[in-house]
Amino acid sequence: MKKSKWGMYSLAIGAFALAITGCGGKKEESSEAPAPAANAPAGKTVDSATAGEVSGSVKLDGAAPKAKSINMAAEPACSKGRTTPAVTEEVVTGDGGALANVVVYVKSGLDGYSFPAPTTPVKIEQQGCQYHPHVAGVQVGQAIQVVNDDQTTHNIHPIPKENREWNESQPPGASPIEKNFAREEIAIPVKCNVHPWMKAYMAVLGNPYFQVTEKDGKFDLKNLPPGTYTLVAWHELYGPSEQSVTVGPKETKTVTFTFKATPAAGD
């Protein structure tokens, strides 16, 4: 039986390639793109003597959808140390319909100003197999520090549209992961593929005038230069809501955002 040499060579190359793919691989790239804010030319600075303030609250009009139970039975390390049953944090409300986890930020009106990224990192903790906070605000170029307090491995996987995607694992006791995002993006979903119920959002803002509401629904944006601004409140389920507000020198304006409750799927 005559057999072609090419066939034998192909077989050998194939086997070798399979062995290589099964045993090698390059190291995961972990460096982030440099934050443009850090290199941006200096612009106008805010004069504290004339700066005003916008404060207010975010409310939900109607009944909030019920939080859903998270089944962590398959992962004892997740429920270990938890004092309350795990539930979803999609819609969290306080007294009088106050809505939490809303990012309130200045979308426009700050042309000419430059805002270097703060040097203090924003900390995101993984505790009881949930992210704390559920929604975080961060400035472009500002460090995000992800900490694993659980006795199990997590992977942190932001899925941005405008920024670079990354996915890194963090075993128990590992050092914090530090990252930043180079472009504005409201908001980047974050998930853990090891524990598929773990979801969070990171809002990346181009200026420091933002706040994520707590259970009282309140926000307070201080040290705003006089001007007319587009203010946005963004919620993961209800989306963005915009209002225009004009702030005079040393003036404090009050703004209320109201989202109409819509039943979540399955309610």
Added chain:
Amino acid sequence: MNTSSNQNSGRLRAEPAPGLHKYAVFTAICTFLLLVAGALVTSNDAGLSVPTWPLAWGSVTPPMVGGIVYEWSHRVIAASVGFLTIILAAWLWIAEKRPWMRWLGLAALGGVIAQGMLGGLTVRMFQPPAVSAAHATLAQLFFSTVVSIALFTSAWWQSSISELDDSRSPRIRALTIWTIAAVFLQLILGAAFRHKAFGIIPHLIGAVIVTILVFMTAGALKRRFSNVQPLRKCARFLHILIGVQLLLGASAWWSRVYAAPFPQPIAIMVTLTVVHTVTGALLLATTLITTLVSYRMLRPGHALVNSSSTPELLAR
């Protein structure tokens, strides 16, 4: 009724190698288990639970928690199937007298290597829908290749088989080609839907077309060759699988709607989706076998065939 032996047609026949055939069947079964493992990864949304590839953070023994259980098991089974395929390709190269079979073994090896590469790409590129769908599709092609190797190495395939005339229109050979093309396209549409490349509508349209073609093929086989056991068996399996698959498809869709509000994949959704996916692979394999058996046994003829007049084939 015209029948003729393939021995008279001048084709090269090889001696059956029972060990090789059994090994090919074993590889096909392991590949089927790999398809189950892959479907479990997708349905549990665990594809990126191990962000490094091919190893898990440089280790072969990652902590088996949460989604890592599915993802790492899939990689281990895939590596095992890869090594089984190396042996299969080498065995075919050494033992096979039919040159095209040796090349088919190499094609299987090339397929499993490409499949491994696509699996790595899908992890490193964060599961782009096109790459993930290509990974799911190549899995079906590889499975089909191994199934066909198992069939070609069987004693039945290598025995003298009398050919039958199939003179009715549409010809069964043509029907099987249309059917396998539709089933394969439908599997791509299903994979694209699961990997969120597009919605359910193309997959539903595909289901209608596949159902019609499978019923046409199985019906034609049953009507024309009800006394020819291999063809009758193919028709029966096609009927059973398409019925089961339609029920599974509807159930899997219901389970997805039901599971949507839950914060994590739930067991009923995972089970039904996985069973639906791998039954699709079984339908493809059965359609492939039907096509190959039809090409082996049937010959486009000119006279009408009366299957009841083929007593010599009844026992086969």
